[in-house]
Amino acid sequence: xxxEKSAGGATPASPTGGPAxxxxxxxxxxxxxxxxxxxxxxxxxxxxxxxxxxxPGLLFGVLLSMPVSYVLLRPSRDRxxxxxxxxxxxxxNAKEELRARLSGTEQSG
Numbered sequence: 001x002x003x004e005k006s007a008g009g010a011t012p013a014s015p016t017g018g019p020a021x022x023x024x025x026x027x028x029x030x031x032x033x034x035x036x037x038x039x040x041x042x043x044x045x046x047x048x049x050x051x052x053x054x055x056p057g058l059l060f061g062v063l064l065s066m067p068v069s070y071v072l073l074r075p076s077r078d079r080x081x082x083x084x085x086x087x088x089x090x091x092x093n094a095k096e097e098l099r100a101r102l103s104g105t106e107q108s109g
């Protein structure tokens with residue numbers, strides 16, 4: 001799925017021929033976090049408008065925001081998960097390459 005293997009288990013290559021950079025995590029994390037806060041704020045304000053004021057409205061709004069965010073923010077959550085998985089694979093490959101170079105058993109690719 002997010003972990004694609006090229007021929008021979010080598011690291012994926014970028015269009016320029018060098019090693020591919022994993023996608024950036026920070027933009028998707030910011031989008032997801034702002035989305036969660038926005039949904040929670042909108043639900044709390046909606047509950048306050050319909051008459052459930054104070055702490056119960058706040059707590060119930062935050063509680064309702066969890067399933068609503070799970071459904072509405074699925075695309076950005078999936079992209080964030082894919083970016084984190086790609087970053088993990090790239091980090092693991094870099095670690096294996098470093099270990100191979102340090103042990104003197106570097107494989108020619």
